[in-house]
Amino acid sequence: MVFKDRVSLEAKVAELKKSMPKRKVLVCGGLGCLAKGAQRVFDLLVERLETEKLSWTVEKIEETPHHPVKTGCMGLCEAGPLVMIEPQGILYLRVKPEDVEEIIEETLKKGVIVERLVYQEEKNGRKELWPLMKDVPFYRKQVKVVLRNCGSIDPESLDEYLSRDGYLALAKVITEMSPDDVIGEITKSGLRGRGGGGFPTGRKWQFARVVKADKKYIICNGDEGDPGAFMDRSVMEGDPHSVVEGMAIAGYAIGAQEGYIYVRAEYPLAVRRLKKAIEEARAAGLLGQNILGTSFSFDIIIREGAGAFVCGEETALIASIEGKRGMPNPRPPYPANRGLWGKPTVINNVETLANVPAIILRGAEWFRSFGTLTSPGTKTFALAGKVKNTGLVEVPMGITIRELVFDIGGGIQNDRAFKAVQVGGPSGGCLTEKHLDLPIDYDSLCGAGAIMGSGGLIVLDEDTCIVEVARFFMNFTQNESCGKCVPCREGTKHMLNLLQKVVDGKASMEDVELLEKTAVVVKDASLCGLGKTAPNPVLTTLRYFRDEYVDHVLHRVCPAHVCQAMKEYFIDPEKCRSCGKCARVCPVSCISGRPKVPYVIDQNQCIKCGSCFEACPFDAIVISWRRKNHE
Amino acid sequence: MEGVSQEVALGRSFEKVNAILKKHAYNPSNLVGILQEVQEEYRYLPEEILTYIATALGVSPAYVYGVATFYAQFSLKPKGKNIIRVCDGTACHVKGSSAVLKYVREYLGLREGEETTPDLLFTVETVACIGACALAPAMMVNDDVYGLLDEEKVKEILERYEEGREGADGV
Numbered sequence: 001m002v003f004k005d006r007v008s009l010e011a012k013v014a015e016l017k018k019s020m021p022k023r024k025v026l027v028c029g030g031l032g033c034l035a036k037g038a039q040r041v042f043d044l045l046v047e048r049l050e051t052e053k054l055s056w057t058v059e060k061i062e063e064t065p066h067h068p069v070k071t072g073c074m075g076l077c078e079a080g081p082l083v084m085i086e087p088q089g090i091l092y093l094r095v096k097p098e099d100v101e102e103i104i105e106e107t108l109k110k111g112v113i114v115e116r117l118v119y120q121e122e123k124n125g126r127k128e129l130w131p132l133m134k135d136v137p138f139y140r141k142q143v144k145v146v147l148r149n150c151g152s153i154d155p156e157s158l159d160e161y162l163s164r165d166g167y168l169a170l171a172k173v174i175t176e177m178s179p180d181d182v183i184g185e186i187t188k189s190g191l192r193g194r195g196g197g198g199f200p201t202g203r204k205w206q207f208a209r210v211v212k213a214d215k216k217y218i219i220c221n222g223d224e225g226d227p228g229a230f231m232d233r234s235v236m237e238g239d240p241h242s243v244v245e246g247m248a249i250a251g252y253a254i255g256a257q258e259g260y261i262y263v264r265a266e267y268p269l270a271v272r273r274l275k276k277a278i279e280e281a282r283a284a285g286l287l288g289q290n291i292l293g294t295s296f297s298f299d300i301i302i303r304e305g306a307g308a309f310v311c312g313e314e315t316a317l318i319a320s321i322e323g324k325r326g327m328p329n330p331r332p333p334y335p336a337n338r339g340l341w342g343k344p345t346v347i348n349n350v351e352t353l354a355n356v357p358a359i360i361l362r363g364a365e366w367f368r369s370f371g372t373l374t375s376p377g378t379k380t381f382a383l384a385g386k387v388k389n390t391g392l393v394e395v396p397m398g399i400t401i402r403e404l405v406f407d408i409g410g411g412i413q414n415d416r417a418f419k420a421v422q423v424g425g426p427s428g429g430c431l432t433e434k435h436l437d438l439p440i441d442y443d444s445l446c447g448a449g450a451i452m453g454s455g456g457l458i459v460l461d462e463d464t465c466i467v468e469v470a471r472f473f474m475n476f477t478q479n480e481s482c483g484k485c486v487p488c489r490e491g492t493k494h495m496l497n498l499l500q501k502v503v504d505g506k507a508s509m510e511d512v513e514l515l516e517k518t519a520v521v522v523k524d525a526s527l528c529g530l531g532k533t534a535p536n537p538v539l540t541t542l543r544y545f546r547d548e549y550v551d552h553v554l555h556r557v558c559p560a561h562v563c564q565a566m567k568e569y570f571i572d573p574e575k576c577r578s579c580g581k582c583a584r585v586c587p588v589s590c591i592s593g594r595p596k597v598p599y600v601i602d603q604n605q606c607i608k609c610g611s612c613f614e615a616c617p618f619d620a621i622v623i624s625w626r627r628k629n630h631e
Numbered sequence: 632m633e634g635v636s637q638e639v640a641l642g643r644s645f646e647k648v649n650a651i652l653k654k655h656a657y658n659p660s661n662l663v664g665i666l667q668e669v670q671e672e673y674r675y676l677p678e679e680i681l682t683y684i685a686t687a688l689g690v691s692p693a694y695v696y697g698v699a700t701f702y703a704q705f706s707l708k709p710k711g712k713n714i715i716r717v718c719d720g721t722a723c724h725v726k727g728s729s730a731v732l733k734y735v736r737e738y739l740g741l742r743e744g745e746e747t748t749p750d751l752l753f754t755v756e757t758v759a760c761i762g763a764c765a766l767a768p769a770m771m772v773n774d775d776v777y778g779l780l781d782e783e784k785v786k787e788i789l790e791r792y793e794e795g796r797e798g799a800d801g802v
Contacts, residue, residue: 032765035776077765227720230762265667265704266716266761268774306663307703309759323662325701341660384722384764391765422721458721458764472724476759482701 002285005293006171009162009286016163024086025049025108027095028151030073030234031269032391033080037096041081044100052104073234074151076138077391079119084133084152091133092117138389138408143370145378146194146354147394150238155273158280161241167286169357170245173252174296182253183209186356189364190376195221195312195349196424196453197529198375198442201356204346207336208254211344216256218247219340219347221317222263222270225309226425227476229456231380232350234392236263236270239354240277244300246353248287249360251298254346259300262317265307274302309426309480313528314339314347316482327482328528349454351380371397375441385422385458386413395440402436405459416461420545424453426473426480427533429540430466449540451533465562466545467552470537471499477534488531491522495538502549505556505565512549516542551628561625564608568624571612573598575620582612582621647672648680652687659688662698666705674710703758711747711754713792715772720760722767731768732757734785752793 003009027033027042074082079093085107092103092114099117106112119130121137130136144150153160161167173182187202208216220243224232236243247259263271278300281287289297303321310316311326318340320326339345355377359367368376375397381404384390388410395404401421405411412418420430423440429450431438438444442452460469478492498515501507519535519542526532542549551557558566571582571591576598583591583599590606593599598620601612613621651668655661665684670676676699685692699705717732735755739748747754763769766778770785777788 031763031776032778035763035766035769035778080765224762225759227724227760228722228764229760230764233762266758266771303664304667305702306667306705307758308701320663321660323658323660323664323698325697327701382762382764384767385725390722390767425721456721456764458725460725464725469721469725472721480759 002283003292004285006175009167009171009292013162013165013168016159020160020163022087025103026074026084026086026152028074028080028082028084029155030077030080030151030238030392031230032073032077033082036080038081040097041083041095041100044097045083045104048100048104073238073392075142075147075392076136076389078389083117089132089134091119091131091136093119137410138391138393141399141403141408142394143378143396144394145358145367145370146235146242146351146380147238147392148358149242150234150392153239155238155240156276158241158277158284161239165361166241166357167245167281169360170248170252170286171292173249173360174291174294179209179253179255182249182360185364186253186359189359189367190374191352191355191359191367192375192442193349194351194355194379194454196427196451198452201348201352204336204348205250205253207334208256208344208346211337213344215258215341215343216254217340217343217345218251218254218256218259219317219321219345220247220259220261220350220353221312221314221347222261222267222350223305223312223317224264224267224350224454225312225480226427226454226456228382228384228422228425228458229454230382231392231455233267233270235350235354235380236267237273240270240273241281242354242357243274243350244277244281244287246348246356247300248291248298249356250346250348250353252296254344256346257297257299259298260321260340261300261302262311262321263302263304265304271302271304278302308482309476310482310528310530313530316528317347318345325482327484328530330527351455372439372441374443379440379452379455381455381457383409383457383459386416386461386464387411387459388413397441398439400437400439401431404440404457405436409459412459412461416463418459419462419464420460420466422458422460422469422537423456424451424536425456426476427451427529427536428453428456429536430460430469430544431540432544449536449543451536463560463562465503465558465560466541466548467499467502467558468560468562470541471496471503473537474499474534477530481530481534485525485527485531487522487525488527488534491518491526491531492534494518495522495535499538502552503563503565505552505563507553509550509553512542512553555626555628557626557628566626567608568603568626569601569606569608569610569613570622570624571599571601572620572622575618577618577620579617581615581617585611585615587611645680645683648683649687652684657688659690662688662690662695663702666695666699670705674712675706675708678707706754709747709751711751713753713772715753715755715770715789716758716761717755717770718761718763718768719757720762720764720767722764723760723769726767728757728768730782731770731780731785734780734782735770735789738786738789753789 081095083092083095102114106114113131119136121128149164183202183205191201192198287299308326311320313328314335316326316328335345371377378394378396380394420432422430445452474496478496481488481492483489495518498511519538523535578595590602591599655665681695682692685695719728739753761771763776768780769778
């Protein structure tokens, strides 16, 4: 149906709220669960419920059978596929097709919990079960604002979004608020850009609002390029309408009639779901000409990125939408003054926009009740790496890293020791054990040398080499540097070379000093955010893990046993039969020996290729990691 | 012989390129989208087609070439039927993505520097992150994501694609 005015929309929302089935079986359709076979579980549930329906209507006429819904990401990707039973809120983990029968027979029919599928923890030898989602430690401390619908509605259904007060915020805005009221409310809420920079969203809108122009644009930045971040993908896949609604509200506030969503091409599912959401919204009169009978018109176009990290930067993103090489331009002029095709443009991150409808509906005060004074609201994080409960989380700002890693994340995998947490991706930094009680907000993280970034949070354990991680990020930024400005193009290259030397055990302490100096220059002199933040991983690791650099350089030791150059190959004289196979395969001919005398590897020439290790028929080649007191 | 078949192929492709150009209203600001669709059609961007697009859009071939070489998604060399993207994001990296890449390359028998198998069945790339960090180490084959990989799983997945049983549903 097409909504002609606010009243008809509100009537439909009220009706949907009543008619939506209360008894539901929700199967997580997030990428993680799908890859673990959630589709088969879902199909089987649909099929079985379909057959059950017949017998049920015969026997129990009043009971409506559970309604299966495939949702967006529920968060606890580690334990997927996830299945939730409404209205009780029972959460089942690692559900296999074989389990479907039991779930139907026990839980759906009798209301009995299937214990083996429930979240459990062993404490002091006693098993503790947490059958309800809200009690599971992973969810207990979470507050869902951005992810309010993610994991609980079918993202491909407009009706489901509407039943969660969908598009009511847009209706309210265009019928009873002036653009200034909207900007005022967003400013009052203290919402800051969730893409990483943390610039106040209200002020950004205000800048674009006051510029006079015949056309203005809203761009939703869905170019989530940080390795290790998947929050925006989850929102776009799990609740695409919230992004669409947020964009329309932003469009109304600044006076734009057109919006672009720039999505990574690596996210085909997000692209598909957004397209569907836009089409459905258009068909319902919630996008397009004269929305809800008002004079406000707004439409959205999707642009797929083509694989360039730098396009996450505002000006580069604009160049990319214009069909050019995605290279940044110096600011000012800021996009708010001269952006897409020279017109005033506001670029907001996916998560920022998904916050907007909730703020409009529930008010700035409500929003400020979460988080801290300077960073109100919540933040989504992609919790990954060596942590037990990997997945998508949303927590109030100001929560400590300890709570996030240990309470929600469940601690380190295989009970290894915590070493560091990498926040903010290639632009962020590594924080250590002593930062565990640091509250997570824009300013605290900045003070510690990291940044909020878009919210990737990778936990590192003692088996991770910090220097190698720094090299990994530098390799990434060096690859992604667009080459426009010299400090970034050349600086990242030199930094990478220096880091490679450290990892290869060929660096001197002067190299480390030079690395530090270069890092400062790149940070100060680069044109755009990519270059300005690229040295952060190096600078923070040098600051907090200097010992490890020293170990690599002075002692040629990798404490985490990762850097191959710090390995040594020996021939066990007891086992060696002097067959000479190792000497024949050695590419640098550094193994010598003669018949009846055990062979020997010349450590100075060995390139640690491992060929001899594989060639030896007697397992006589021993690998050992250098230790500090080795020499 | 090869030259002839290429010509035939190109003759056909110009028709399709024309359709794509028309769909995008010959608008240079849609260049990225145009190249994406052309690549989807031919699995790479043939040089002749780039020049053709430049003329059709009224921009210089250098401009089109510049855009085509800027973005990681575009390839000027023929790509395989199945694109394998091994994720080398942070989470995958610390959980052993380099080993996964090694398994894939070994399985396909690729030599150093090679990305595509001679039979044009597979192309191997690394990507910075596919956002499946909870499944690390992960990879994508075309649009399907596979996670928690080890040598055996990689072998099993690639075998399925070799036999043409595509779109298999995950782990």
